[in-house]
Amino acid sequence: MHKTRKRLHWLDWLILAVLAGFVFVIWYRISGTLNYKWQWERIPNYILRWDEEDGRWVANLLLQGLITTIRISIYASILALILGTILGIARCAENLAIRMLARTYLEFLRNIPPVVVVFIFFFFLSEQFITALNIEGWARGIARQENNGVWEFFFGDMRLFPSMISGTIVLALFESAFVGEIVRAGIQSIPRGQREAARSIGMTWLDEMRFIILPQAMRKVLPPLSNQFISLIKDSSIISLISVQELTYKTVELVASTRMIFEAWLTTAAFYFILCFGLSLLFRRLEREGRA
């Protein structure tokens, strides 16, 4: 068997040296030619800020954005899992019309750029839905109340609730198609005998799904599902385009007001990286423990 080398070869050193040179040139161009002034020392203040009036630390732009990104990712994941499971089941349905609808939805999402999809969902679905249910007025009502601590904990600033909810819905609708494909693969990987055994003891279709097929299917597709949720976090930056005030949106704001282009974006990149890489390490570990 081929063994992966653990020590660096002279060729590896050469590659690393070339890369280092490359980084240096870019660095030189930025600070020399562009006359860019690095102001890393200002960044922490945009994460946590000391509030003189209240005398406590408060989250500033970047951290606010990060928290919103995390909130939206969690809610959108849950929603995408529910919708995706329904879609996955629909893709395996005996009824042709149901199967075709689910297939159409998937192909639609697969063959249109995400940004376009997000705009379509936003203007055609989310906004209509928010207006129809008067969520705007309702959220403003809560924002004005005194004891809205629980609401704020779950949804942040309630004045931004409508935008956050539409962002969550858009993101969930978008990801659900891919979750649906994963669920479908899981369902189809369960041998036919399992269904037959469930049926032969008189189970209803719903019970068969709930107690026999889905528990086994979901266990099988846990690794690709967790990857999809990491993708969802990354994809969440797209909804900054519909003015959801998550991390990317806040970074754009920060750059516009301070001109710290490189510092702000590198910090944001680090936030995303830590979040996604941390989760993937966690999932990998859980997976290993689950198997043991």
Place this chain on the structure above:
Amino acid sequence: MSDDAPIIELRNVSKFFGPFQALAGINLSVVAGERVVVCGPSGSGKSTMIRCINRLEEHDQGSITVDGISLGEDTKDIRAVRQEVGMVFQQFNLFPHLTVLENLTIGPIRVRKMEKARAESLARNYLERVHIPEQAGKYPAQLSGGQQQRVAIARSLCMEPRILLFDEPTSALDPEMINEVLDVMVELAGTGMTMIVVTHEMGFARKVADRMVFMEAGRIVEVAPPSVFFTNPESDRARMFLDQILEH
């Protein structure tokens, strides 16, 4: 219903897979308590026939009546029949994500709406009947093939069916485990359960069968009591088949 009214009745049943005819005009009546053993060459439609009885396959022509219920599109009827008809598969088909006990109780709890405690005592009772009460907490993958098949039989019994269908229940087993499963089936036959068994275990057939059914190419070629079937079969086809499998 009188005693000798059939509990299962197939009338002129045909079944097609695309252009291929798997069953061609099957007629068969089974009365309550009867033990019928079905045999015949591979591809003759044995599985297809018994799978039509609990509608794992849909028949295309003719009628099937089970315990007074005619099998059609009505899902309520189908489920009612399935609760009365247990099925034991060649590949066991136990639920791998559930323990043995959960495998047995899920039917009573979800389908019969039985309380968990009652379902569990019922399940333990049937595990006793198939001689593996000590395996209740294990997962199917931790059991031998013979034990798995006995769990599968117990799972069917937990639904307290009036009829049990067996589709080559010992064909996937190592030789040394075949008897432990056959023993359980013989005991079952002694309780007066109505059984239709597809098998090539002729020793078992001789011991328990009231009638032998011989199939070939989607038809029932011969029906006879085992005493006649094994010594003096009417059809040449059955004779050839018996010669082949009894040779070994």
